[in-house]
Amino acid sequence: MPAIKHSEKNRPLSPRLSVYRWQIPMMASLAHRASGMVLALFVPVYLFLLTGLTNSPEDFSRMLDWMHAWPGRLILWFTGVALFYHMVNGIRFILLDAGWFEARESMRITARVSMGAGVLAALLLGSFLW
Numbered sequence: 001m002p003a004i005k006h007s008e009k010n011r012p013l014s015p016r017l018s019v020y021r022w023q024i025p026m027m028a029s030l031a032h033r034a035s036g037m038v039l040a041l042f043v044p045v046y047l048f049l050l051t052g053l054t055n056s057p058e059d060f061s062r063m064l065d066w067m068h069a070w071p072g073r074l075i076l077w078f079t080g081v082a083l084f085y086h087m088v089n090g091i092r093f094i095l096l097d098a099g100w101f102e103a104r105e106s107m108r109i110t111a112r113v114s115m116g117a118g119v120l121a122a123l124l125l126g127s128f129l130w
């Protein structure tokens with residue numbers, strides 16, 4: 001598809017993935033939204049786990065088995081990484097809202113820090129779980 005050029009007059013009024021050039025702060029924001037969605041979807045799974053773990057000794061062992069099997073480990077790893085990234089970048093967003101790191105270069109650096117922390121969390125948690 002040919003690239004669309006936008007002048008000041010017809011530029012899109014809200015961000016569109018197909019129009020804007022991919023940049024680190026934009027990717028950090030997208031990952032924040034995606035991690036928020038992963039966390040929200042995990043809430044029922046968490047409640048299910050909690051009920052199982054506190055129900056009866058048999059259910060406790062069943063839940064433990066499930067958490068030790070690879071689908072359980074994968075879900076815990078994925079959600080753990082999402083939670084850590086979301087926390088770090090969420091604090092970055094709160095600092096930005098408070099007026100810190102607003103310069104373009106600082107936005108880029110802090111976005112790299114958030115994403116780097118996410119990758120580090122993925123590796124560390126992965127090494128604990130496997």
Ligand code: HEM
Pocket residue numbers: 032033035036037039040043083086087088089090091093094
């Ligand atoms: C760990 C501490 C957390 C911090 C510091 C944090 C911080 C934030 C911030 C600042 C935003 C607004 C982002 C924006 O301005 O667009 C946000 C959005 C959101 N958060 Fe969190 N959050 C945390 C934990 C959670 C948890 C545990 C969940 C889910 C159970 C969650 C789900 C969401 C969702 C769904 C959004 C909306 C994402 C979007 O549509 O852009 N957050 N969070």
